[in-house]
Amino acid sequence: MEVLKEKLCKKVEHNFNKHPFIVFMAVADHDLEKRLESLCKEFNGPFKVIDTDCQAAIDQFTYSNSVKGVFVLKRDFGRGLDWKLGKDAEVLILGNDNTLTSSEAIQMVGRSSRS
Numbered sequence: 001m002e003v004l005k006e007k008l009c010k011k012v013e014h015n016f017n018k019h020p021f022i023v024f025m026a027v028a029d030h031d032l033e034k035r036l037e038s039l040c041k042e043f044n045g046p047f048k049v050i051d052t053d054c055q056a057a058i059d060q061f062t063y064s065n066s067v068k069g070v071f072v073l074k075r076d077f078g079r080g081l082d083w084k085l086g087k088d089a090e091v092l093i094l095g096n097d098n099t100l101t102s103s104e105a106i107q108m109v110g111r112s113s114r115s
Contacts, residue, residue, distance in 0.1 A: 005032050008092055012036060016043040016068060020089040023072045024108045026097040036070045045069040056081060075100075078108035 009032075012021055016039065023036065033049055040047035046069035050056050056077060063071065065086040073081070091109050093100070 019087050020085045021070045022089045023092045025094045083111050
């Protein structure tokens with residue numbers, strides 16, 4: 001799992017200014033969140049962990065014009081959340097509890113589009 005997390009961080013680091021990232025984690029990983037937050041500070045972009053419905057509604061409006069940054073969404077938001085950013089996002093999924101279904105993953109990937 002550590003190798004996967006390292007690859008995820010490298011991907012964000014190398015592509016930070018190209019587009020925003022939406023990261024779904026099946027189970028919260030605070031160490032990974034801290035590493036991603038540090039990258040965002042280094043590249044002067046937003047970092048946000050969104051884990052409540054109220055917070056999602058507020059942040060959806062706040063970050064609607066973002067063209068870079070990392071937004072960590074809880075697994076439940078993989079379906080039904082209309083999350084639009086200023087640019088299509090790259091979706092990264094960390095199925096770190098071995099229960100993620102292909103249907104859930106397809107729904108999560110669908111969160112990347114602004115349309």
